[in-house]
Amino acid sequence: MPRRRIGFWYRFAAVICKPPLVVLLRRDWRGMEHIPAEGGFITAVNHNSHIDPFAYAHFQYNTGRVPRFLAKSGLFKKGFVGAAMRGTGQIPVYRESTDALSAFRAAIDAVNRGECVAFYPEGTLTRDPDGWPMTAKTGAARVALQTKCPVIPVAQWGCNELLPPYAKKPHLLPRKTHRVLAGPPVDLSRFYDREMTADLLKEATEVIMAAITAQLEEIRGEKAPETPYDPRRERIEQRRRTQAQTERGGQEPGRPVRSAQSPKSVQEEGLGT
Known part of the structure; x- marks a missing residue:
């Protein structure tokens, strides 16, 4: 299966995005040899900063195999950003609509055409207090097993030091290093040709x-x-702590944990960003 050409829009986006990334971040990139030279494939990447999609795209662009990310459908609608998202072949995720699973089908089609689809299996920025990957959604595993x-x-680290999760201002100095390590393909062969149950997908995702x-x-x-951080388990524990505090006399409850914002059908597939 031939590789997809990089194309005008990806090259144009690189011209715009690469200079500030080069200025802001040193690079320690390893494992490029594991990015397939031909054929469709998935990259599964951890997510710990709002800017790491740009830095990771820079890494993979330099391998010659550009990634297609799954992104909110609203980004595709207007202006220059919308034109760039469409032109670079990114995949829209239609949340809260009957088209929510079209991103899943588009990802399968892209892989079958010989392209790369980049998944953030966690579905959102990690909420682990120390930045480790948390429990993930099953979308990447589902596409992998079907194709x-x-x-x-x-794995990547460093963008979170430049712009921590949910922070509004970057920490520019001292200059941070974006570290990336791509590994050999994950062996999922033992899951092939089996009924794609929730338990099977969960195990493959793990x-x-x-x-x-x-x-x-x-x-x-x-x-x-x-044990990976589990936002769902943490929310349950938070409710229990709040209830216990209330029963002890209405003490101030702890700070609530952020919850994912996409509907369950899409969130569980890990198709959101």
């Missing part, structure tokens, strides 16, 4: 996330928590 394409696990986490451990030089 039997290679899944390249990618295998993908374990590979990403192991690579992030190598980048950071430290061990990740044994």
Whole structure:
């Protein structure tokens, strides 16, 4: 299967985006040899800053295999941004509509055409207090098992030091380093040709996330928590703590945990950004 040409819009976006990225971030990029030279594939990437999609796209652009990201449909509608999103072949996610699963179908079609689709399996910025990957959605695993394409696990670190999750102002000095480590394809062959149940998809997703986490451990030089942070479990625990505090006399409850904002049907597939 031939590779997709980079095209005018991707080259134009690179001309605009690369100079500020080069100025703001040093680069420590490893594992480019694991990005397939031909054929369709998935990259599964951890997400810890609002700017890491641009920095990661820079990394993969330099491999010659440009990624197609899944992004909110509103970004495709107007002006220059919309033209760039359409021109670079990004995949719109239609939240809260009957077209919510069209992104899933588009991702499968793109892989089957020999393109790369980049997934953030967590579905949103990690909420782990220390920036480790949290529990993930099953969309990347579903596309991988349906297409039997290679899944390249990618860990990145550094953009979160420039712009921490949910922060409004960047920390420009000292200059930060964007570290990327792409690994060999995750072996999902034991899941092929089996009924695609929720448990099977969950297990395959955990295998993908374990590979990403192991690579992030190598980048950071430290061990990740044994159990990934689970926002759903944390929300349950937060409600229990709040109820217990109320029963003890109406004490001030703890700070609520952010919850994902996409509807369950899309969020569970991990198709949002």
